[in-house]
Each structure stands twice: as C-alpha cells, then as structure tokens.
Amino acid sequence: MAITISKSLESWVEEQAALRGFASAAEYVQHVLQREREEQKRQQRKSVERKLLEALDSGEPVEATPEFWHQRRQELRKRLAGKSRQ
Numbered sequence: 001m002a003i004t005i006s007k008s009l010e011s012w013v014e015e016q017a018a019l020r021g022f023a024s025a026a027e028y029v030q031h032v033l034q035r036e037r038e039e040q041k042r043q044q045r046k047s048v049e050r051k052l053l054e055a056l057d058s059g060e061p062v063e064a065t066p067e068f069w070h071q072r073r074q075e076l077r078k079r080l081a082g083k084s085r086q
Contacts, residue, residue, distance in 0.1 A: 013025045013029060
C-alpha cells in the first residue's frame with residue numbers, strides 16, 4: 001500500500017518514529033494503525049457488553065427452556081417469511 005501525505009506530516013511521522021525507537025516511519029505508522037484497530041475492537045466489545053447489560057435489566061427474567069427456543073425459532077421463521085414476500 002502506498003499513501004501520500006504532506007511534507008510536514010511526513011516530517012512529524014519520521015520524528016515520532018525516531019523519538020519512540022522505531023526502525024522506520026513505516027514501522028511507526030503500522031504500530032499506530034494496529035493500536036487503532038485494537039481500540040476499535042475494545043469499543044465494540046464495550047458496546048456489546050453495554051447492550052447485554054441493558055437487555056438483562058429490560059424486564060422479567062424468562063427461563064430459556066427447549067420449548068422457549070422452539071417458540072422463538074417459529075416466530076423468527078414467520079418474520080422471515082413475511083419479509084421475503086415484500
């Protein structure tokens with residue numbers, strides 16, 4: 001992959017790479033991008049955890065028996081069949 005950046009940004013990246021002990025600007029940029037990807041994964045995990053906690057607090061608990069899941073699957077099939085007709 002090749003990217004084009006301004007000279008001033010290129011100088012800054014090279015300076016940061018040197019200050020932080022990276023062998024090259026490319027190595028530093030790769031490190032920064034990997035950190036960003038990890039942060040996005042953390043945020044996604046937090047979002048899922050938050051939604052799960054909201055779901056737990058959203059109403060009375062229901063026992064998830066085999067019959068419960070059978071009923072849920074039937075409801076889902078009806079919904080999907082209705083959408084495919086649209």
